[in-house]
Amino acid sequence: MPSGLAPIIPVTLKKDDSPEDLPQHLAIIMDGNGRWAKAGGQARVQGHRRGVDAARQATTLCGEVGIPYLTLFAFSRENWRRPDEEVHFLTQLLALSLEKELGRLHENGVKLNIIGDPSSFGRKLAKTIDSAVDKTSNNTNLTLTIALNYGARQELLTAARRLAESCVANELSPQAISESDLEGALDTHGLPDPDLLIRTGGEVRLSNFLLWQLAYTELFFTDVLWPDFNEAIFWDAIAAYQRRQRRFGRIGEQIESQSGGR
Numbered sequence: 001m002p003s004g005l006a007p008i009i010p011v012t013l014k015k016d017d018s019p020e021d022l023p024q025h026l027a028i029i030m031d032g033n034g035r036w037a038k039a040g041g042q043a044r045v046q047g048h049r050r051g052v053d054a055a056r057q058a059t060t061l062c063g064e065v066g067i068p069y070l071t072l073f074a075f076s077r078e079n080w081r082r083p084d085e086e087v088h089f090l091t092q093l094l095a096l097s098l099e100k101e102l103g104r105l106h107e108n109g110v111k112l113n114i115i116g117d118p119s120s121f122g123r124k125l126a127k128t129i130d131s132a133v134d135k136t137s138n139n140t141n142l143t144l145t146i147a148l149n150y151g152a153r154q155e156l157l158t159a160a161r162r163l164a165e166s167c168v169a170n171e172l173s174p175q176a177i178s179e180s181d182l183e184g185a186l187d188t189h190g191l192p193d194p195d196l197l198i199r200t201g202g203e204v205r206l207s208n209f210l211l212w213q214l215a216y217t218e219l220f221f222t223d224v225l226w227p228d229f230n231e232a233i234f235w236d237a238i239a240a241y242q243r244r245q246r247r248f249g250r251i252g253e254q255i256e257s258q259s260g261g262r
């Protein structure tokens with residue numbers, strides 16, 4: 001928290017206080033780094049540097065309030081279309097940030113998980129990722145999933161191919177394929193679906209992020225640019241989530257009779 005500022009909501013809330021009111025899985029599309037830098041007359045990459053600080057803050061807040069799953073969209077398959085220098089900078093920044101933060105993540109019980117295909121970033125980053133995932137694999141406080149070279153359509157295609165191969169091998173019959181079979185073939189297998197998605201940066205779209213998993217997720221869009229993400233915006237999003245009534249296809253009266261209706 002910036003010095004001199006009182007917390008917006010004192011961070012004493014714990015998962016067990018009111019677990020039904022907090023999202024258990026928060027997913028974030030961190031957009032607006034480039035525009036943030038440009039607005040301050042800086043090179044785009046400076047926005048990415050500040051973006052890492054914002055990602056650290058989001059992780060800390062989830063840990064403090066007891067949100068056990070956080071998923072960050074750090075690099076999409078489409079991001080390869082950016083200038084080579086920016087892609088190179090992002091690759092270096094991700095490797096450096098991971099090396100720098102690993103100790104603190106591990107001490108705080110954070111389990112690192114990667115979705116997408118990080119092998120395309122070269123052997124150095126892939127090795128750093130492998131050892132970080134390995135080191136933190138038994139941690140249980142917070143699962144931090146970073147989407148790297150990730151695209152939801154590609155993830156679904158790969159899952160469809162896996163299931164087709166199981167059918168060809170007579171391990172599965174096409175008629176018997178269930179939602180949980182498909183979920184088990186996705187990169188996100190083992191993770192609950194996100195309850196809340198935050199997208200910063202003013203765009204109102206999903207950009208090929210977790211298309212299957214976001215089917216019933218509450219969406220929160222803000223014009224705030226990612227480097228300016230802070231505790232106040234975090235709580236704005238949580239408060240918006242808490243005002244929503246999640247019906248999953250049912251009608252409002254059914255929810256109210258079951259839970260007093262949130």
Ligand code: FPP
Binds near residue numbers: 032033049075
């Ligand atoms: C979006 O801003 C951000 C990215 C493409 C990804 C980079 C994210 C970070 C460096 C945050 C840190 C993440 C981790 C997990 C360490 P943009 O460049 O698309 O911004 P623009 O829309 O203003 O151009």
